[in-house]
Structure formats: C-alpha cells, structure tokens
Amino acid sequence: MKFDLLSIGKAFLANFGLARIIILAFFIFLCIMAVVFQLDVAELLTSSLVRIGMWGVLVLAMLPAIRSGIGPNFGVSLGILCGLIGALTALEMAFRLRETVQFSGGVLFLLAILISIPFAVITGVFYGWLLNRVKGSEMMIATYVGFSMVSIMKIAWLFLPYTSPEMAWPIGRGVRVQISLAGRGITRLLNNFLSFNIGDVVVPTGLLLFFALMCFLVWLFMRSKTGVAMHAAGDNPRFSEAAGINVNRSRMIGTTLSTVLGAIGILVYAQSYGFVQLYEGPMFMPFVAVAAVLIGGASVKKATITHVVIGTALFLGIQVVAIPVANAFTTEWASMGEISRKIIQNGVILYALTQAGGE
Amino acid sequence: MLTPNSIPEEKVKLSNKQIIIKFLTNNMVTIMFIVLGLAGFFIAGMNPFLFLFDIVARMSRNSFLVLSLIIPVVAGMGLNFSIVLGAMAGQALLIFVTHWGITGLPGILLCIVLVTPLSMFLGYLTGKLFNKAKGQEMIAGLILAFFAQGIYELIFLQLVGGIIPMENRVLIMGQGIGVRTTVDLTDGLKYGLDWPGLSWGMPNLLRPTLPWTIIVGVIVLLVGYLAYILFFKGKRASMPKLISAAAVGGFLVYWSVNQIQTASMINMVRIPLLTWFVILALCLFIVFFSKTKLGQDMRSVGQDRHVAAVSGIQVDRVRVIAIMMSMVMASWGHIIFLQNMGAFSTYGSHEQIGLYSVAALLIGGATVTKATIGQALLGVFLFHTLFIVSPSAGRQLFGDAQVGEYFRVFVAYGVIGATLAMHAWRKLLQRKGELGV
Numbered sequence: 001m002k003f004d005l006l007s008i009g010k011a012f013l014a015n016f017g018l019a020r021i022i023i024l025a026f027f028i029f030l031c032i033m034a035v036v037f038q039l040d041v042a043e044l045l046t047s048s049l050v051r052i053g054m055w056g057v058l059v060l061a062m063l064p065a066i067r068s069g070i071g072p073n074f075g076v077s078l079g080i081l082c083g084l085i086g087a088l089t090a091l092e093m094a095f096r097l098r099e100t101v102q103f104s105g106g107v108l109f110l111l112a113i114l115i116s117i118p119f120a121v122i123t124g125v126f127y128g129w130l131l132n133r134v135k136g137s138e139m140m141i142a143t144y145v146g147f148s149m150v151s152i153m154k155i156a157w158l159f160l161p162y163t164s165p166e167m168a169w170p171i172g173r174g175v176r177v178q179i180s181l182a183g184r185g186i187t188r189l190l191n192n193f194l195s196f197n198i199g200d201v202v203v204p205t206g207l208l209l210f211f212a213l214m215c216f217l218v219w220l221f222m223r224s225k226t227g228v229a230m231h232a233a234g235d236n237p238r239f240s241e242a243a244g245i246n247v248n249r250s251r252m253i254g255t256t257l258s259t260v261l262g263a264i265g266i267l268v269y270a271q272s273y274g275f276v277q278l279y280e281g282p283m284f285m286p287f288v289a290v291a292a293v294l295i296g297g298a299s300v301k302k303a304t305i306t307h308v309v310i311g312t313a314l315f316l317g318i319q320v321v322a323i324p325v326a327n328a329f330t331t332e333w334a335s336m337g338e339i340s341r342k343i344i345q346n347g348v349i350l351y352a353l354t355q356a357g358g359e
Numbered sequence: 360m361l362t363p364n365s366i367p368e369e370k371v372k373l374s375n376k377q378i379i380i381k382f383l384t385n386n387m388v389t390i391m392f393i394v395l396g397l398a399g400f401f402i403a404g405m406n407p408f409l410f411l412f413d414i415v416a417r418m419s420r421n422s423f424l425v426l427s428l429i430i431p432v433v434a435g436m437g438l439n440f441s442i443v444l445g446a447m448a449g450q451a452l453l454i455f456v457t458h459w460g461i462t463g464l465p466g467i468l469l470c471i472v473l474v475t476p477l478s479m480f481l482g483y484l485t486g487k488l489f490n491k492a493k494g495q496e497m498i499a500g501l502i503l504a505f506f507a508q509g510i511y512e513l514i515f516l517q518l519v520g521g522i523i524p525m526e527n528r529v530l531i532m533g534q535g536i537g538v539r540t541t542v543d544l545t546d547g548l549k550y551g552l553d554w555p556g557l558s559w560g561m562p563n564l565l566r567p568t569l570p571w572t573i574i575v576g577v578i579v580l581l582v583g584y585l586a587y588i589l590f591f592k593g594k595r596a597s598m599p600k601l602i603s604a605a606a607v608g609g610f611l612v613y614w615s616v617n618q619i620q621t622a623s624m625i626n627m628v629r630i631p632l633l634t635w636f637v638i639l640a641l642c643l644f645i646v647f648f649s650k651t652k653l654g655q656d657m658r659s660v661g662q663d664r665h666v667a668a669v670s671g672i673q674v675d676r677v678r679v680i681a682i683m684m685s686m687v688m689a690s691w692g693h694i695i696f697l698q699n700m701g702a703f704s705t706y707g708s709h710e711q712i713g714l715y716s717v718a719a720l721l722i723g724g725a726t727v728t729k730a731t732i733g734q735a736l737l738g739v740f741l742f743h744t745l746f747i748v749s750p751s752a753g754r755q756l757f758g759d760a761q762v763g764e765y766f767r768v769f770v771a772y773g774v775i776g777a778t779l780a781m782h783a784w785r786k787l788l789q790r791k792g793e794l795g796v
Contacts, residue, residue: 074498134783140498141783144776151769155762173759287505335516335537342509349502354491 019351023295023344027314030321037328042200044321050191051316053207054272055292057214058265058285059312061258062293064218066303068254069234069247070131072290072352075142078123079262080282081153086116087267087276088162088175094184095164105185112267120263124256131255132248139300143286150283157278179276187274207272214261215305221257230254234301265289291315291345294352301356318344388774389724392741399748402755408624410747415569417743418736419553419634420699425716425735426641427688431496432730433649434681435661438717438775440500441485441682444507445689446709448478452690453697454515454538454705457547458527463558467551467698474690482686486679493664497727497779504713512706538705549701553631569628570615577608634695641688642732657681661728718742718771727782745770 034044058076065073090112094103103111127145134141158174167175181187193206221227233240233250241247266285270276293303296311323337373381383390400410424442431439452474456466485503492499519525520536532539550557556564567575587593596604618625648654659667660677668674693712697703720730723738746767753763 130780133787134780135787136494137497137779137783137786139495140501141776141779143498143501144772144779147772148769148776151765151772154765155769158759158762158765173757173761287502333517335512339509339512339517342512343506346502346506346509350488350499350506353495353499353502354488356492356495 019348020295020297023314023318023348026344027318027321030318030325033325033329034321037325039324039328040200044324046200046202048313048317048320049201050204050207050272051320052312053191053204053211054269055265055288055316056208056211056308056312057261057268058289059292059296060211060214060218060305060308061261061265062289062298063303063305063308064221064230064254064257064261066293066298066300067222067234068230068251069237069301070128070138070142070251070255071300072139072293072298073142073255073258073262074139074286074290075127075146075149076258076262076265076286076289077146077150077282078127079120079259080266080285081149082119082123082259083112083116083263083266083270084276084278084282085119086112086114086263087270088160088167088179089115091167091179091184092162092164095166103184105187105189108184108186109189109267109271113264116263116267117260120260121256124259125252127259128252128255132251146286147283150280154279175278177277177279178281179278181271181274181276186271189271190268191272204272207268210268214264215308218257218261219305226250226253287345287349288315291348294348295344299355300352315344386724388722388778389737389741392722392745396741396744396748399745399752403748403751404755405748405751408628410744411569411625411628413747414740414743415628415630416699417746418739419631419638420696421716421719421739421743422638422736423641423695424689424692424712425719425739426638426645426732427685427692428716428720429645429730429732429735430648430657430688431681431685432725432728433654433661434657434678435664435728436489436678436681437497437727438500438720439682439685440497440713440717441489441503442685442689442692442716443504443709443713444481444485445478445686446693446712447507447511448474448481448686449690449693450697450703450705450709451511451515452477453544453548453694453703454530454542457542457544458525458530460547462547463551464555466548467694470548470694471691474694475687478686478690479683482683483679485686486682489682490675490678501713504710508710511709515705540706541702541704543702544698545701548698551698552634552637552695553699555633563629565632566629567632568619568626569630570618570625572630572632573611573615577612581608631699634699637691637695645732653677653680714771714775715742718774721774721778726778742771 034041058080061076061079062072065071065076090103090108093111094108097103130145131138131142160175162168162175167179169176188204190206190210191204194209195205196203222231229240229245230250230253232243233245233247234254237247240250266282292311292315293308294300294311295315296307296309298304298307298311319337319341322340326333326336326340329336424446427442427445428439431437449470452470456470456473461469485500488503489496489499514523516537519538520531525531530538530542554562554564554566556562556566588595595601649658656667656672656677657680659670659672660674664674667677689712693709696712697708700708719738719742720735721738722742723734723736725731725734725738749763749767750760751763753766754760756762
C-alpha cells in the first residue's frame with residue numbers, strides 16, 4: 001500500500017467528490033472573507049445555528065427515503081402540506097376554544113404535530129403506493145406529484161373553513177398567504193428553550209436539541225429490525241426480495257417516515273421563522289433539503305445521519321454567510337447571495353444525478 | 360426478444376364496442392380536455408369573437424415552442440424540460456439586439472442568426488449531461504433549468520453593465536449594473552415577425568384577415584393537390600376522403616365569402632402569415648427529417664438504445680444531436696413568442712416555458728415516448744382554450760377569478776405528473792413481463 005500524497009489525494013477526491021470539495025472551498029473562502037471584511041462573526045454564527053436547526057428536520061426527512069430506495073424525496077412538499085394543515089388546525093382550535101381553554105405555546109406546538117401526523121401517515125402510504133408503481137422514475141414523479149399537490153392545495157386554502165381572524169382575510173375568500181404566529185407563545189418556542197450565550201453567540205439550545213432528538217429517533221429506527229430490512233431493500237432490492245424481505249412494504253415505510261418528518265420539519269421551521277407560509281411557500285422547499293443532504297456527502301442511493309448534519313451545516317452556513325459577504329464586497333452585488341444559492345443547490349443535484357450512472 | 364415498442368399487434372378483430380372503448384382509453388386525456396374546454400367556454404359565457412382573437416394570437420406564438428419538444432421524444436429522451444435554456448438564449452439575444460437598436464424584421468432575423476450557434480452550444484452541453492444521466496433525463500432537464508436560471512441571473516443581473524459593458528439608460532438599471540426587470544420591445548422588435556411591414560408603414564403587409572386566409576389556403580391546397588397528381592404522378596386519395604375534403608373546403612370557402620360580404624367582426628381577425636409560414640416550415644422539416652438516415656437512427660435509439668448500439672448507431676452522438684436540434688428550435692420559438700408579447704419579464708418569462716409547453720404537448724395526446732405534430736398543435740389549442748376560459752369560468756362558478764387561475768396551473772402540473780406516472784407504471788409492468796416475474 002502506498003502512502004504518498006498523490007494517491008491519498010486521489011482517494012480523497014474519489015471519496016469526497018469534486019463538487020463537494022468546490023463547495024467546501026467556497027464556504028471556507030466565504031468565512032475568510034467574512035473575517036477580512038470585519039463582519040459581525042458572532043451574529044453570523046448565531047443565525048447559522050438557527051438556520052441549521054430550522055432546516056435540520058426537513059433535511060433529515062431525506063434519509064429514510066434514500067435508505068428505502070426511492071432516492072431523495074423531491075415530493076417532501078406533501079409532508080410539508082400535512083404539517084401546514086396541522087398548524088392551521090391547531091391555531092383554529094385555539095381560536096374556537098378561546099372561551100374555555102387557553103393553549104400555551106408548547107401545547108399548541110405539540111397539538112400541531114399530533115394533528116399533522118395522521119394526515120402525513122395517510123398521505124405517505126398513498127404516496128409510497130404510487131412510488132412503488134413507478135420504480136426507476138421516482139425522482140421525476142415525486143417532483144411533479146409535489147408540484148401538483150402544492151398547486152391543488154392553493155385552491156384548497158381558498159375553501160378550507162378556517163375562520164380565525166389572524167388566518168382568514170377580513171374580506172374575500174380563503175386564508176392569508178402568510179400567517180403570523182406572533183402573540184401565541186409559539187414563536188421561537190424551541191429556539192429560546194434553555195438558550196444561552198457563548199460570548200456574543202446565542203445558542204438556540206432547544207432547536208438544536210429537537211433536531212438531535214429527531215436524528216436519534218431515526219438512528220434508533222434504522223437499527224430496529226424494520227429499519228435494517230428497509231436499508232437492505234433499498235441497497236439491493238432483488239437480493240432482499242430473495243431473502244424474504246417485502247421490498248414494496250419497506251419502501252412504503254420509508255416514504256411514510258419521510259413524509260411524517262417533512263410535516264414535523266415544517267412546524268419546526270415555522271415556529272423559528274414566526275410565520276406559516278402557504279400557497280407557493282412549500283413549492284421549492286424540497287430542492288433545498290435534497291441539495292443539503294447531497295452536499296453532506298449522500299448520493300441518490302446512500303445517506304447517513306452524518307451526511308444530514310454536515311450537509312445542513314454546510315449548505316445553510318453558505319446561505320447565511322454569502323449575502324453579507326457579497327454586500328460587504330460591493331453593494332451592487334446585492335443579489336449574489338440568492339444567485340449563489342441557486343447555482344450551488346441545483347449544481348449539486350445535477351452532479352448527483354450524473355454520478356448515479358443511468359438505468 | 361421483446362422490447363417495449365415491439366410487442367406484437369393484436370390481430371384479433373375487435374367488435375365496434377371494443378374499438379370505441381379502445382379509442383376512449385387511448386385518448387382519455389385529450390377527450391377530457393375537450394370536455395373541460397367546452398364546459399369552461401359555456402360557463403364563462405365567452406364572446407366567440409374575443410375568443411377567436413385570443414386563440415389565434417396564442418396559437419401563433421406558442422406552437423413553435425411546443426413543436427420543439429417532438430424530436431427528443433422520438434429519440435427516447437422523454438419530455439425535454441431543458442428547452443428553458445434555449446428560451447434563455449433567445450431572450451438574451453432579444454436584449455442585445457434591442458440594445459443595438461435594430462428593429463423590425465431585420466432585428467428578428469439577426470436574433471435568429473446569432474442565437475443559433477449559442478443554442479447549439481447549450482444543446483451540446485445539455486446533451487452531454489443527459490448522456491451521463493441516462494434514464495433520468497427529465498429530472499436532470501428540470502434541475503438544469505433551475506441551475507441555468509442562476510447562471511442567467513448572474514450574467515444579466517450582476518455582470519451586464521459591469522464586466523460586460525453595456526450602456527443603455529432604458530435597458531440598464533439606475534446604478535448602471537443589471538438589466539431592468541422588464542424589457543419593452545415596443546417600437547423595436549415587437550411584432551417583427553407578425554407584422555413585418557410595421558416599420559415600413561405598411562401595417563397590414565402579410566396580415567390577411569381570417570376569411571381571406573381560408574379562401575386562399577383552400578385554393579392553394581387544391582392547386583397543390585392537382586399538381587401533385589398531374590405533374591408528379593402522385594397517388595390519388597380514396598374517393599370518400601376526397602369527397603369529405605371537398606365538402607369541408609367548399610363549406611369553409613362559402614362561409615368565408617359570406618363573412619367578407621357582411622361587416623362581421625371575423626374580418627377583424629388577422630393572421631400573422633409569416634409566423635405561420637415559419638411554423639409550417641418547421642412541421643415540414645420534422646416530417647422530412649424523420650425520413651432521413653439520421654431521423655431513422657433517432658427513432659431506433661428511441662425504441663431501444665442497446666439494439667441501436669449493436670446495429671452500429673452511435674447512440675450518444677444521436678442523442679446529443681436530438682437535444683441540440685430541440686434547443687435551437689426552442690430558442691427560435693421563444694423569440695417568436697416574445698416578439699408577439701411585445702414586452703417580457705427579464706428574469707421570469709422563460710421560467711414557465713418548459714412547464715406550459717410540455718403540458719400542452721401532453722394534453723394533445725402525446726406521451727413520454729410518442730409525440731406527433733398533430734398532437735402538438737391540438738394540444739396548444741386545447742391548453743390555451745383552458746387558459747383563456749378558466750379565470751372567467753372561476754368567477755362565474757365561485758365568484759373568484761383566482762380559483763380559475765390556480766386551477767389552470769394545477770392542470771399543467773397535474774397532467775404532467777399523471778402522464779409520467781402512467782408511463783412509468785406501464786414500463787414497469789412491461790419489464791416485469793419480460794423478466795417473467
């Protein structure tokens with residue numbers, strides 16, 4: 001075995017992938033620039049931590065999908081829609097029962113999760129059933145199922161009977177485009193839980209703990225009998241079928257779990273953001289989550305929790321740092337943050353598609 | 360060996376009832392949209408003249424784009440969502456030619472000449488990418504369009520005016536960098552192809568009214584057919600076909616003559632003749648191309664890549680050429696589209712091109728593996744009928760035009776999702792059949 005630098009470098013390149021190296025280099029470059037331009041590093045770190053916690057669960061939703069063999073879940077917007085229904089229903093309940101009980105923020109958050117889970121399970125089962133019928137084209141079909149459902153829900157938001165004044169437009173039909181969570185004790189509920197300062201950096205302990213808890217639960221599930229079977233089914237469907245594993249059932253479980261995580265993920269996102277975004281809101285969220293897990297080192301066939309954590313930190317970190325750095329560089333480059341996000345996000349997905357190597 | 364497209368045709372004679380059922384199931388999507396369109400038309404209480412105005416304009420500007428999707432389908436690469444890149448190229452050239460101040464038909468021709476190498480290059484890169492992601496071309500095309508949007512914004516929002524010099528008070532934003540969010544083509548390239556005489560003070564040059572177009576069209580067809588039989592010794596059509604064609608033609612001419620004599624509003628509907636010549640030329644080209652060696656190779660690649668490779672066809676090369684052709688057509692199509700619109704959103708007007716073109720093609724009855732010119736044109740007609748009627752139908756039904764607008768967007772996504780799912784399911788069943796599982 002040779003230990004010269006060149007072969008180590010080559011092995012590293014093969015393992016780590018060119019796209020990922022470019023992105024890592026870009027991130028390091030941005031961080032150096034942030035220091036050079038004397039930006040408020042503590043501020044940047046704080047908002048990075050918040051963004052990581054906000055997106056973490058949504059990115060984690062990719063894991064069971066990839067593991068079970070359906071590939072990155074481009075249709076996680078289905079789960080997001082279930083989460084939104086949960087959130088709106090919980091808020092509506094709080095409004096209708098306001099005479100008898102006052103829900104605290106924590107109860108409201110739990111209630112939203114509890115309401116959204118049954119919706120997500122039912123949706124996930126149907127969605128998994130569909131994806132079992134379109135093996136080989138899951139990614140494309142998931143994308144368009146997601147787009148279709150988001151656009152049919154745009155019509156549904158106009159007709160669903162939510163009456164709470166914060167949600168419904170005072171005149172006209174339907175719920176607002178963006179619903180504020182202010183004044184219900186739910187905004188930044190997780191972020192503020194046990195939060196503490198290191199120097200000027202605020203650590204959103206509850207948010208990160210919740211993400212860690214979700215990762216732990218998924219990790220635990222992956223080690224259960226069902227989880228191991230699911231991994232095998234995703235890894236080598238034909239062999240697993242011969243070994244007596246019900247591949248279709250495993251894929252369905254993976255899809256359902258992914259959908260449920262998507263529902264919980266959007267609730268975590270919304271409580272940190274302070275708003276529930278409807279209509280176009282969930283349309284392009286799946287692509288961010290897919291790109292994040294791929295940046296972390298996952299492929300369309302393999303993913304681990306480490307990939308989820310690294311990917312979320314790297315991708316969301318870039319998004320947080322890029323905008324102020326671009327602005328500090330020159331004010332004319334105000335759109336650079338958003339442009340670099342588009343290029344990196346979709347470039348990484350494209351790279352992963354070419355690495356998957358055809359049929 | 361059983362490949363997806365070589366399943367033996369059923370030779371069993373079908374009863375009339377079975378034929379009808381087969382026809383209905385094969386054309387389910389199209390029939391559904393005919394019904395939807397008709398229902399929407401009557402619910403909305405459309406003024407037929409306004410509808411005619413609108414549909415003629417929409418068909419003239421959208422048909423070319425939708426036709427650009429056919430060749431990749433034939434080559435087995437599915438629905439080419441990457442035509443958005445071609446649209447971007449076309450739009451880029453429109454911006455530059457507007458900046459250079461060349462107007463009217465010459466400006467459009469300059470755009471076409473300059474955009475061709477650019478879109479060929481983009482098509483070459485896209486084809487290479489698709490060859491690396493075989494079997495996932497559609498999702499790759501979709502993501503590629505998002506990726507290219509980032510590059511496009513980088514160029515036109517941040518580089519133009521700075522690193523790429525361009526001084527133009529009208530086009531460039533106040534601080535001197537980046538193209539404004541809308542570009543107005545009025546007094547420039549607007550109607551360059553539709554009204555070629557506009558800049559020479561002859562607004563109605565090559566823009567005959569609908570009745571006159573019909574009369575001349577029928578006469579040209581008749582003369583062409585006679586010449587075909589007499590001078591080229593062509594095959595004669597069967598008697599029932601001839602009689603029905605003559606009846607339809609005769610009726611159309613009779614109706615048109617009648618309309619011209621009255622002061623009907625039909626005489627206000629004008630046909631952009633040059634645009635339709637271009638569309639017709641593209642149709643003829645596609646028919647002609649499918650008969651050439653390359654076209655035949657493309658068809659074999661589309662049917663089975665492995666069989667084609669064994670029989671000596673350079674599969675990857677043929678696939679790249681298919682995407683390049685589609686990309687060039689898309690860039691031309693988008694120029695035709697925008698010169699008719701007359702103004703466009705610099706960073707948005709190309710984004711939905713892929714979605715709406717693909718949806719239109721599928722509504723006409725095309726699938727992931729089969730698309731014809733007729734399906735493309737029928738699809739444009741049905742899809743845009745729905746587009747025209749749905750807001751007012753929504754207002755009539757629910758008191759809210761928004762519902763109709765959301766509905767038509769849902770239809771576009773939904774029809775693509777459903778068609779793709781049906782296709783993938785069928786492919787899976789066929790593969791299972793082959794393996795004998």
